[in-house]
Amino acid sequence: MYESERKELVKILINRGITDKVVLKAFEKVERHMFVSPGMVYHAYKDKALPIGRGQTISQPFTVAFMTQAMKLKPGSKVLEVGTGSGYQAAILHSMGMSVFSIERNFELYTDVVKLFEKMRIRVLVRCGDGTIGWNEYAPFDGIIVTAGSPVVPVSLKKQLTIGGRLLIPVGDRKVQAMNIITRVGDTDFHVEEVPDFGFVPLIGREGWNDKN
Numbered sequence: 001m002y003e004s005e006r007k008e009l010v011k012i013l014i015n016r017g018i019t020d021k022v023v024l025k026a027f028e029k030v031e032r033h034m035f036v037s038p039g040m041v042y043h044a045y046k047d048k049a050l051p052i053g054r055g056q057t058i059s060q061p062f063t064v065a066f067m068t069q070a071m072k073l074k075p076g077s078k079v080l081e082v083g084t085g086s087g088y089q090a091a092i093l094h095s096m097g098m099s100v101f102s103i104e105r106n107f108e109l110y111t112d113v114v115k116l117f118e119k120m121r122i123r124v125l126v127r128c129g130d131g132t133i134g135w136n137e138y139a140p141f142d143g144i145i146v147t148a149g150s151p152v153v154p155v156s157l158k159k160q161l162t163i164g165g166r167l168l169i170p171v172g173d174r175k176v177q178a179m180n181i182i183t184r185v186g187d188t189d190f191h192v193e194e195v196p197d198f199g200f201v202p203l204i205g206r207e208g209w210n211d212k213n
Contacts (some may be wrong), residue, residue, distance in 0.1 A: 002033055005045035012047050013065050020069045026095040027065060028085030032058075035086040038165065054106055056201055058086040059147060063198065067168045068092055068179050071143040078138070082169075082201065083147035087113040088126045093145075100124040101138050103131035105204060132205030134160045141165060149177040149200035154207035158182065158190060170200045174209070178187060 010028050020026060033044035035058055040050045048192030049060045068089075069133040073079065081090050084104035090113075093100045102124055106112040110128040119122055127135065132154045134144070139160035146157070152167055161167055161184040170177035178196040202209040 002031065002045060002195040006032070008059055009045045011046065011109070014091060014131070015020060016047075016062050018065045022075075022096050023069050023092075026068075026092045030088070030091045030095050031120075032088060034116065035088040035091070035099045042046055050087045052108060052109075056106070058087050058088050059200075064089050064092060067145055067147075068096075069164045070179075071088065071145060071167055073098060073143050073155075074096075078140075078144035079143045079145065080135055080138070081145050081147065081156075082134070082157070084113050084126055085109060085147060087116055087122070087124075088176060089145065089147055090117075090126075091122050092119070092123055093121050101135055103129055103142070105130060114144055120125070130205040132156065132203060132207035136160060144168070146170065146203060147200065148208070149174065149198070150201035150203040150208045151181060152207070153182065154205075156207055158184070170198045172198075175199060176201050 008026050010024050027087040033041045036044045036050050047061050049057045052058050078099045079093050081102040084102040084152050090102045107128050123184045124169050133156045142162050142165045144157050144167045149170040163184055167182040169180050171180050179198050179199050181193040183191045185191050
């Protein structure tokens with residue numbers, strides 16, 4: 001079902017500069033329509049973000065592809081996702097052969113995505129909690145991907161990267177952020193590249209935005 005739509009989406013991603021064949025193959029395989037609300041199914045393979053309820057969205061496919069490609073992961077890499085949301089980003093990483101750990105702060109979204117992963121036989125370890133402080137029990141990670149916009153880069157997440165690992169996080173105000181591509185090059189040394197003009201929902205937590213303002 002929707003195979004032709006997924007192939008058309010992959011063509012769009014290629015035209016927008018996504019070149020990683022493993023990433024593109026995952027987008028051709030993962031059924032995005034399973035991760036959107038029933039009323040949005042017919043929009044599932046358009047290259048745009050869609051509401052999933054509770055003030056959250058499923059990210060634009062290009063954004064997911066861009067972030068995934070920028071992490072430069074290899075099959076078997078251990079990845080932490082902050083902000084499970086719909087589960088689509090985690091499903092893409094799982095399809096690529098990654099060992100995926102994901103944190104969602106909203107309990108209703110968390111329970112929904114756990115049920116969906118069980119239904120789709122997607123093996124991702126999910127917990128409900130504050131993603132801004134990471135998941136120290138399973139650190140270090142080869143890649144950390146944050147799917148919400150933060151006012152700062154959480155120190156806890158930087159500490160949980162392997163040497164050579166990459167952290168992808170949108171940083172800015174509540175409406176517009178720059179994508180920070182952070183590579184850990186030493187115990188205390190990090191290389192930072194910024195790509196402007198991204199828009200994510202706010203990252204709420206101890207090292208992110210306060211949910212009261």
